[in-house]
Amino acid sequence: MTLLRTLAGFTLALTVAVFLGYVYTLSSTARDAIRALNTLVQSVSVLVWIIVFLMLFGVFSPLPPILVAAAVAFPILLSSIVAGLESTSRRLVELAVMLRAPRWRLYPDFLLPSLLPGLAGAARAALGAALRISVVAEAMGASGGIGYMIENYYSLAEPRGVFAWGLLLVALMVVLDQLILARLEGWVKEWATMQR
């Protein structure tokens, strides 16, 4: 349950961040707006996100942990995309011009794939952070998941239960990071690193 919620939040954040990356390439006004949005989202405490989403959707809704995971992952992903776009070789844009690519194809065909090595690393960090924080959101108000169980055993003064679920969270993160994300990151870097 925790992992599914985290993945849902992460997917939401990734989708919005990738779309905003496209918007970022459209104009200097869009660039300024997205930089400001990124700073704003980064400035909001996770505690504030948790409380706001709990107040909006209630403690029994599955949405708060999902949205908190998204809010945590989003600035990490968007920062990576923005940094990647700012450091992208100007030659890549000029190559698209010389190949007579329509403006709207620049991002999906040339820029986004070249951002993937950096984005893969950021995604790994973002997913780890989202998983850790969504557990907190579950503890503060949810009807299931690792965070809920830890909170439950804490209320019952059962330290063994707290440790067991805590260890399960650690195991989940290690498996996710080392068996899936690290391999995925390595594969993407090999796939998309530009030769000179």
Place this chain on the structure above:
Amino acid sequence: MGYNAAVIEGRCITKSYGGRLVLDCVSVRADRGELVAVVGPNGSGKTTLLRILAGLEEPDSGAVIRRGSITMVFQENLLLPWRSLRDNIMLGLRYSGLPKREALRRVEWAARLLGIEEHLDKKPGEVSGGTARKAAIARMLVLNPDILLLDEPLAGLDVSSRLSLLRTLNNLRSDGRSIIFVDHNIADVASVADRVYLLTPAPARVSAVVELAGLPREERLRKLVRALEG
């Protein structure tokens, strides 16, 4: 060929960056079917000149007249590593609306011309620098431009790749295409160019225009060296 036949012409192009003059009234031209070389020391603004001719940058003053489609092969190959050479070469054709069968046929043609047909299914990371360079040229060639600009196309290539690419450039000129390329190697330039523009160190001016078309092989190099020395 007469002056009026120029397919591309840069007239007194001047360009500065941050108050530093890079190009000082540089004029170049290429007629239909001409292979023109620009030679100058490092940092003399050769790439800037090509970029202005290609329309990637605006000159501070002067004019560029293009009478046909133009494209430029950059000094870096910029092959997309996630695509095969075939897909890299076909990339521009995807935007042209050409039917896929015709696009593939044109890719095969360019690959044969450049001698890289057996590498088409490989990724850029799996081929030599020379093959990657030829793929980068093929990618622009399939667009069938009237004017082809090449920024140091021979840089970093071994002798056999250089010779093969020089032969290809020679063939392309025979197709009626106008080519302007930048290079350092005087012997290579002398072996194929119809006209050579010699640039001074920055701020670049044209120090000499050397006409080589129609001259015998040994005379071409002698004439170019004389112009460089004098």
